[in-house]
Amino acid sequence: xxxxxxxxxxxxxxxxxxxxxxxxxxxxxxxxxxxxxxxxxxxxxxxxxxxxxxxxxxxxxxxxxxxxxxxxxxxxxxxxxxxxxxxxxxxxxxxxxxxxxxxxxxxxxxxxxxxxxxxxxxxxxxxxxxxxxxxxxxxxxxxxxxxxxxxxxxxxxxxxxxxxxxxxxxxxxxxxxxxxxxxxxxxxxxxxxxxxxxxxxxxxxxxxxxxxxxxxxxxxxxxxxxxxxxxxxxxxxxxxxxxxxx
Amino acid sequence: xxxxxxxxxxxxxxxxxxxxxxxxxxxxxxxxxxxxxxxxxxxxxxxxxxxxxxxxxxxxxxxxxxxxxxxxxxxxxxxxxxxxxxxxxxxxxxxxxxxxxxxxxxxxxxxxxxxxxxxxxxxxxxxxxxxxxxxxxxxxxxxxxxxxxxxxxxxxxxxxxxxxxxxxxxxxxxxxxxxxxxxxxxxxxxxxxxxxxxxxxxxxxxxxxxxxxxxxxxxxxxxxxxxxxxxxxxxxxxxxxxxx
Numbered sequence: 138x139x140x141x142x143x144x145x146x147x148x149x150x151x152x153x154x155x156x157x158x159x160x161x162x163x164x165x166x167x168x169x170x171x172x173x174x175x176x177x178x179x180x181x182x183x184x185x186x187x188x189x190x191x192x193x194x195x196x197x198x199x200x201x202x203x204x205x206x207x208x209x210x211x212x213x214x215x216x217x218x219x220x221x222x223x224x225x226x227x228x229x230x231x232x233x234x235x236x237x238x239x240x241x242x243x244x245x246x247x248x249x250x251x252x253x254x255x256x257x258x259x260x261x262x263x264x265x266x267x268x269x270x271x272x273x274x275x276x277x278x279x280x281x282x283x284x285x286x287x288x289x290x291x292x293x294x295x296x297x298x299x300x301x302x303x304x305x306x307x308x309x310x311x312x313x314x315x316x317x318x319x320x321x322x323x324x325x326x327x328x329x330x331x332x333x334x335x336x337x338x339x340x341x342x343x344x345x346x347x348x349x350x351x352x353x354x355x356x357x358x359x360x361x362x363x364x365x366x367x368x369x370x371x372x373x374x375x376x377x378x379x380x381x382x383x
Numbered sequence: 384x385x386x387x388x389x390x391x392x393x394x395x396x397x398x399x400x401x402x403x404x405x406x407x408x409x410x411x412x413x414x415x416x417x418x419x420x421x422x423x424x425x426x427x428x429x430x431x432x433x434x435x436x437x438x439x440x441x442x443x444x445x446x447x448x449x450x451x452x453x454x455x456x457x458x459x460x461x462x463x464x465x466x467x468x469x470x471x472x473x474x475x476x477x478x479x480x481x482x483x484x485x486x487x488x489x490x491x492x493x494x495x496x497x498x499x500x501x502x503x504x505x506x507x508x509x510x511x512x513x514x515x516x517x518x519x520x521x522x523x524x525x526x527x528x529x530x531x532x533x534x535x536x537x538x539x540x541x542x543x544x545x546x547x548x549x550x551x552x553x554x555x556x557x558x559x560x561x562x563x564x565x566x567x568x569x570x571x572x573x574x575x576x577x578x579x580x581x582x583x584x585x586x587x588x589x590x591x592x593x594x595x596x597x598x599x600x601x602x603x604x605x606x607x608x609x610x611x612x613x614x615x616x617x618x619x620x621x622x623x624x625x626x627x
Binding site for chain 1: 402407408410411429
């Protein structure tokens with residue numbers, strides 16, 4: 138690289154022109170007008186990017202607004218973020234609130250806050266202990282959900298899908314019992330029109346149709362139709378209207 | 384569009400011997416186009432259907448790609464990031480059905496050098512479409528189609544969403560009066576439904592989204608066969624050394 142890229146920080150109120158930067162940090166109220174390319178973008182105040190945003194590390198602990206696509210290796214939202222375009226990241230961690238108007242594609246997604254997706258959410262691994270609302274398809278190779286709020290997707294599909302309340306594993310630690318108490322207080326539940334996978338384990342789930350090879354329905358589920366090709370187990374505390382082996 | 388025979392997702396899995404995990408993985412990697420997923424409500428609830436011929440052909444092709452490595456290469460080729468930049472040497476492309484250097488020159492695709500020259504994905508798509516048209520189109524119609532494609536896919540790079548679900552049609556219409564007859568040619572790029580007046584004769588139609596997928600798969604197969612050839616030659620030379 139012939140010239141060194143600048144770093145810039147806004148701690149009062151300011152507008153930065155788009156362009157290539159090394160590090161950009163906004164701790165007051167800052168607006169980036171135009172497309173932004175940077176190694177790092179940190180928003181701990183109120184920030185917005187009016188343009189395409191392509192960065193390596195993106196951290197939002199305040200509020201962040203993006204009018205176009207966001208591309209990043211790592212995206213962390215612990216505040217409030219809103220993206221009007223598509224989101225393409227390698228890793229997404231959301232412990233705050235994140236609204237993506239279009240789709241999200243990632244390799245690893247972890248949600249402990251609340252995630253809203255207007256389109257599809259695609260990942261290799263998806264882990265949620267918070268809540269989510271995916272208007273389209275939620276798909277990942279491995280989907281692990283500890284419903285800690287309202288978890289809704291139009292369709293859920295992947296190889297392995299596991300939905301369980303905290304504390305139902307063998308462990309009975311303090312954290313587990315606390316999480317169990319909290320999640321039942323919030324009434325965490327998964328809702329989907331369709332769930333499809335090879336290995337499916339569900340608790341506290343409402344679905345119209347569940348299709349898969351090996352399906353195990355744990356407690357507190359309400360399922361309209363189950364179609365399975367290899368095995369099916371249903372817990373006594375769950376309600377399945379119809380089941381067929383295909 | 385013509386009615387295609389549809390097959391349900393669970394029947395695809397059974398027929399092709401694949402899992403939900405694989406199908407969803409391929410969908411995520413963009414190996415199976417979004418528009419092939421046709422969602423319908425049936426008496427058993429929501430079901431997804433596919434155009435049978437297309438999905439069967441595509442899955443066979445994916446299954447034939449050797450190993451996960453090749454699959455990732457293929458996915459890379461298809462991923463939008465690489466799309467704009469992919470360049471493959473002409474030397475490797477010569478055996479492909481849609482590749483035609485003369486047509487490329489005629490369509491104004493700049494071919495640099497000889498076998499080492501490269502082709503962008505955008506030009507590859509143009510070439511494939513024009514090649515298909517040439518079976519029945521005249522030179523001036525090829526030119527017309529080439530200019531229309533430029534408008535549709537833009538000057539640089541390709542955004543798959545621009546061509547997904549779009550079809551390029553070539554129409555001709557006879558005009559006659561006062562003992563003179565003439566024929567005009569029309570190129571139209573349209574989505575799913577297109578209704579034209581009955582006097583317009585459809586000469587050829589090319590599914591652009593499908594063609595783009597096809598081109599990408601061909602290009603990926605090129606990279607793949609190239610890689611395996613290299614491995615082969617390394618092994619051979621090792622063998623020779625042992626004999627000596």
